[in-house]
Amino acid sequence: MTPDNGEASAGAGNDVERDTPMTGIYIRVLLVEAAVVVALWYFGRMFS
Amino acid sequence: MRPFDWIVVLVYLVWIVYDGLRRSKGTDKVDGYFLANRSLPWWAVGLSVMATQMSAVTLVGTTGQAYATGLRFVQLYLGLPLAMIILSLTVVPFFTRARVYTAYEYLERRFDVRTRSLASFLFLVGRALSLGVTLAAPSVVMSAILGWTLPVTVLAICVPMIVYTTIGGVQAVAWTDVKQMFVVVGGMCAAVGILLYGILQDVSFGQALQLAGATGRLNAIDFRFDLRETYTFWSGMIGGLFLMLSYFGCDQSQVQRYLTAKSIDEARHSLMMSAFVKIPLQLLILGSGVLVFVFYLFQAPPMLFNHTYDAQIAASPAAGEYAALEQEFAGAIAARRTAAGNGDRPAFLDSDARVRDVRSRAMAVVKRVSGDERYNDVNYVFPTFITTRMPIGLVGLMIAAIFAAAMSASGGELNALATATIIDFYKRHFVTAASDRHYLTVSKLATLFWGLFACVVAMYSANQGSLVEVVNRYGSFFYGSLLGVFMLAILTRRATARGAFWGVIAGMAVVLTVAFSPRTRDIAFLWHNLIGAVVVFVVGMVISLFDRSPAVRTPSPSTGG
Numbered sequence: 001m002t003p004d005n006g007e008a009s010a011g012a013g014n015d016v017e018r019d020t021p022m023t024g025i026y027i028r029v030l031l032v033e034a035a036v037v038v039a040l041w042y043f044g045r046m047f048s
Numbered sequence: 049m050r051p052f053d054w055i056v057v058l059v060y061l062v063w064i065v066y067d068g069l070r071r072s073k074g075t076d077k078v079d080g081y082f083l084a085n086r087s088l089p090w091w092a093v094g095l096s097v098m099a100t101q102m103s104a105v106t107l108v109g110t111t112g113q114a115y116a117t118g119l120r121f122v123q124l125y126l127g128l129p130l131a132m133i134i135l136s137l138t139v140v141p142f143f144t145r146a147r148v149y150t151a152y153e154y155l156e157r158r159f160d161v162r163t164r165s166l167a168s169f170l171f172l173v174g175r176a177l178s179l180g181v182t183l184a185a186p187s188v189v190m191s192a193i194l195g196w197t198l199p200v201t202v203l204a205i206c207v208p209m210i211v212y213t214t215i216g217g218v219q220a221v222a223w224t225d226v227k228q229m230f231v232v233v234g235g236m237c238a239a240v241g242i243l244l245y246g247i248l249q250d251v252s253f254g255q256a257l258q259l260a261g262a263t264g265r266l267n268a269i270d271f272r273f274d275l276r277e278t279y280t281f282w283s284g285m286i287g288g289l290f291l292m293l294s295y296f297g298c299d300q301s302q303v304q305r306y307l308t309a310k311s312i313d314e315a316r317h318s319l320m321m322s323a324f325v326k327i328p329l330q331l332l333i334l335g336s337g338v339l340v341f342v343f344y345l346f347q348a349p350p351m352l353f354n355h356t357y358d359a360q361i362a363a364s365p366a367a368g369e370y371a372a373l374e375q376e377f378a379g380a381i382a383a384r385r386t387a388a389g390n391g392d393r394p395a396f397l398d399s400d401a402r403v404r405d406v407r408s409r410a411m412a413v414v415k416r417v418s419g420d421e422r423y424n425d426v427n428y429v430f431p432t433f434i435t436t437r438m439p440i441g442l443v444g445l446m447i448a449a450i451f452a453a454a455m456s457a458s459g460g461e462l463n464a465l466a467t468a469t470i471i472d473f474y475k476r477h478f479v480t481a482a483s484d485r486h487y488l489t490v491s492k493l494a495t496l497f498w499g500l501f502a503c504v505v506a507m508y509s510a511n512q513g514s515l516v517e518v519v520n521r522y523g524s525f526f527y528g529s530l531l532g533v534f535m536l537a538i539l540t541r542r543a544t545a546r547g548a549f550w551g552v553i554a555g556m557a558v559v560l561t562v563a564f565s566p567r568t569r570d571i572a573f574l575w576h577n578l579i580g581a582v583v584v585f586v587v588g589m590v591i592s593l594f595d596r597s598p599a600v601r602t603p604s605p606s607t608g609g
Contacts, residue, residue, distance in 0.1 A: 016144060018311040018312060022320070029129045036328075047260065048266065
């Protein structure tokens with residue numbers, strides 16, 4: 001399948017078990033969320 | 049709506065149906081129809097996940113809520129990033145390796161068919177009702193804007209979506225979701241641009257923020273711990289976390305999205321996309337609502353945005369009272385505009401309080417005359433802005449965006465309803481050994497049936513207060529219990545089938561009691577998810593401890609059953 005035509009290919013799913021650690025991404029998600037919460041809290045205080 | 053705007057909407061609808069049908073190639077088998085042969089890339093799955101979650105309710109209701117109360121609604125999503133991480137580590141590899149069509153199939157492998165059927169039934173009931181509400185939002189909007197009857201409006205939105213979902217299956221849903229997300233985000237960015245352009249004619253951006261902030265609309269984070277407050281940091285982080293775990297981990301409409309991914313890695317990346325993008329996207333939508341509020345500080349807004357009962361009021365004895373309120377409203381608006389322009393904060397807050405007071409009295413008049421105690425104009429704010437203040441062409445784009453949001457959210461849910469119906473009930477209990485062609489045919493019929501069912505629900509649920517909360521309340525009655533039974537299945541080896549089944553029953557009973565008991569009904573609905581999950585888990589474990597039947601029926605989670 002290609003993203004352009006969206007058709008399913010019969011051979012798809014051969015690498016379905018591919019399972020690599022994503023710890024770095026998880027940490028980044030948490031850091032970004034913490035930064036967003038702090039920024040929103042500060043933003044609200046600054047203009048209220 | 050001018051002719052060019054109609055052309056934009058029409059072209060969009062024709063294009064989306066054509067494109068959806070084009071995607072039906074490769075869906076001549078059940079695996080292709082329901083799971084796209086597990087072949088989609090992470091970014092398409094990620095956009096489809098977000099599109100399914102972001103309905104027209106989000107566009108219409110959330111902007112209205114932000115207009116009225118500000119950014120605080122964003123706290124609902126604070127638990128989402130953590131939920132995405134937990135799900136990536138647990139159920140994503142679990143379901144992918146188990147090669148299931150529905151999340152509930154796994155419950156039979158782990159417990160028994162009774163638990164599977166109960167969980168799937170809870171999903172079907174809750175999702176079918178909320179699908180109706182999801183469709184009602186744009187129908188309300190279009191009815192108000194175009195003066196169409198509600199049934200005609202519902203059909204105008206439903207028919208294209210039902211056509212491409214029924215024929216094209218999950219592939220049509222996913223690939224149209226991708227395009228519809230671009231239309232929705234593009235439309236919202238255009239709205240923000242128009243709003244900023246209008247606002248900057250009167251005040252600077254900094255002054256606009258000061259005005260919005262003075263009314264508390266920029267207070268997005270509330271750290272108070274109050275169970276009666278719907279949106280706080282804690283309700284979002286804890287109640288919201290359980291809601292998102294339930295929604296993305298146990299709701300077939302979401303699970304099915306990432307089951308279409310090529311691999312475990314691709315499914316995880318699709319969830320991480322939501323983890324990064326969802327809160328900023330929600331802020332874009334909420335920010336639009338706040339900007340609409342600032343915009344109307346300098347441009348005269350209508351006293352009430354919902355004009356459904358205008359004619360009835362004009363013909364009633366309350367017409368004089370209503371007209372007097374309109375005059376009072378005009379005076380308060382003029383005073384507020386002057387105070388806002390002068391930067392006179394005390395006078396601005398005073399006149400803003402007067403505006404709100406007049407609005408609430410006008411709303412009371414409408415309720416008294418119409419007898420409609422649910423009368424509300426929250427969901428009409430943004431559509432009114434679109435149709436009266438946006439330029440030609442962009443009105444059509446925004447209406448197309450509302451259509452897009454409605455169809456993308458509903459298509460995924462419709463496909464999931466059909467999957468659960470066929471896989472968990474029809475194929476499991478009624479016709480267990482038929483050809484693939486037979487199952488494909490009945491799958492299409494099931495999709496068509498649920499589409500028509502949702503249309504009927506939409507027609508009856510169109511005027512139920514703030515639609516965003518209505519949708520979330522439907523879900524909260526059963527989401528926590530579903531999460532609880534999956535926690536029993538995945539987190540413990542001791543839980544038995546009997547414990548799981550009666551745990552779910554107990555969880556549902558407790559949540560319904562909490563929701564309707566006079567002593568506890570003030571508890572915000574986000575906490576229902578936590579309550580349901582905890583009750584199911586605790587009751588399920590207690591029963592399991594006294595149960596002599598075998599506890600674990602499947603291999604360890606690492607093999608996915």
